[in-house]
Amino acid sequence: MAGLNLLPWREKAREEKKKQFFTLVGVSAALAAVGVFAAHLLMQNAMDYQNERNQLLTNEITQLDKQIKEIDELDKTRQALLDRMQIIEDLQSTRPAIVHLFDEMVNALPKGMYLLHLKQDGTTVQLEGKAESYARVSSYMNRLDASSWLSSSNLNIISTDDKAKQKDDDILLRDFKLDVKQLLRQGQEEEAKDVTSNTAGKPANTK
Structure with missing residues (x-):
């Protein structure tokens, strides 16, 4: 037994362990x-799936x-049409106003006075006469x-x-100027008063 040499076996075992180690390292690296x-x-x-979702969104x-x-364009067109309809409706409703304006001024004019000038500024009519x-x-x-x-003279x-004197009676004539407001719709002032009175008379809601 004293003459048995174990160096080749040990060397071979060491080489075998090295091979196993490098094999494990290689397999681990490959798996990694x-x-x-x-x-x-x-x-x-x-990432591709999220990019597709982002592109879809x-x-x-x-x-x-x-x-x-x-x-928005349709709303603008609709509003423009509504504005035109309102203008047409206003024109339709106020068309007889000028006729009634002259009728009322002539019919309301008492004897012993006459008009010289008439000027309208919006709904305000300025009258001058004697x-x-x-x-x-x-x-x-x-x-x-x-x-x-008419209202609010x-x-x-x-x-x-x-x-300025009348030929027969020699009565002194008096110059006058007055303003009167034209109502574009008949009964417009009464409707406004009714709405105001109804609003004022309505009890407030209490919680």
């Missing part, structure tokens, strides 16, 4: 590479933006206020014209 590659593929697939948002613009007395001017204003097409000035 496969794992990294698989993880990369999974991550890439997840972007396309849908673009379509919605186009639809919103179309809706009258035999203050009472006739006052009567004329009351008749104008009683009209369903306001006397601006009244003065005596010493040069």
